[in-house]
Amino acid sequence: MNTKTSSLVAGNTQCRHSVLPKAEHRHCARHIFALWHKNYKGEEFKFMFWKAVWAYNEVDYQDALEEMGKVSPSAVEAFKGYDPRCFCRAFTNTVTKCDVVVSNMAETFNGYILGARTKHLIFMLEDIRTSLMQRLIAKREELEKYKGSICPRIQAKLEKEKDWAASCNVMPSSKMVFQVSHRLDTLTVDLTRRVCTCRKWELTGIPCCHAVACIFFLHQEAESYVHEWYKKETHLLSYSSAIPPCVGERHWPRVELLIDPPPIKVGPGRPRKNRRKDPHEDPKKPGKLTKHGTQMTCSLCQSTQHNKRRCPEKGKEVQPQPKKGRGRPRKVGNGSMDGTQAMSFDHHNLSAQPTLTGKGGRVLYRGRGSRGASTSRVHP
Structure with missing residues (x-):
């Protein structure tokens, strides 16, 4: 890391x-x-970087760094x-119940108001207000x-945690404390304090697979151990408030003071609408990176x-076998054949006479179909 980046990180910390x-x-x-990968390229470094970032506890974090150090x-x-400590899950505060390590939420909101950001200040705020007003009621009704x-x-x-819990071996220590063996690792789960050695449950508020295995051991529902912030009632409280409507400018009260909006100042050049793109981002597919640096x-x-x-x-x-046709094999006569057999059958039975079979393999009788009055067959 160069001197400029070091001073920037130190300034941000202070x-x-x-x-x-x-x-x-x-x-x-x-x-x-994106900064670190400029000097350490390749899929191997990329895998080790995110393995250290996504580690939920310091033991897994140190193992990832040791693997990178080799x-x-x-x-x-x-x-x-x-x-x-500012971007790794192993050091994230557990009070927020959020394990997000990227700024996708902010980027999503920026994309949500992208059209409004190009307008004047007053009209931009009005567009954002109406969008949020509609979003609150839509989320609440949904x-x-x-x-x-x-x-x-x-x-x-x-x-997903319930599916992974099948590979956990639970050994009770007390009524609510358990020892869990999972993938050559041994962990401790306390259902009363709602913590696990892996730290995933404590960080996210969602029971990990080790905790789910212990909950199933007690014949209880895992949904009852999810944090209150993720319950339906809490979510409804978040969208319970409403943004009041605002009347148009014609209905505003008139005052003697001259209150004008900020003057519109047009800067030089075309206004910027798009975000700054990554140097290796595909111009034809916005948001998708190219295969630069991929091994x-x-x-x-x-x-x-x-x-x-x-x-x-x-x-x-080995030459791959031809794929079998989709759907049910085509019926020819009273039997069912695949595509090759049907072609062979039609080839050896070419005739100038009209076909004797109708829909579903029924035999035609004197031009009246299978339900005709006569029972004698039509001879060629």
């Missing part, structure tokens, strides 16, 4: 402690990765230079129709030294 000292400050891991010790020093006890997305995350592998032998064209195993690969 500002963080002087301004709003009791608030938790986090940095976007995606932006830090490849490049300087990469670990550069990683620590960005103050990991959640009122929901039948579950916790929010839909939280329920989906909990279902390519051979699709035949999975080697990183060559591609499929120069693979020594190119002539030895």
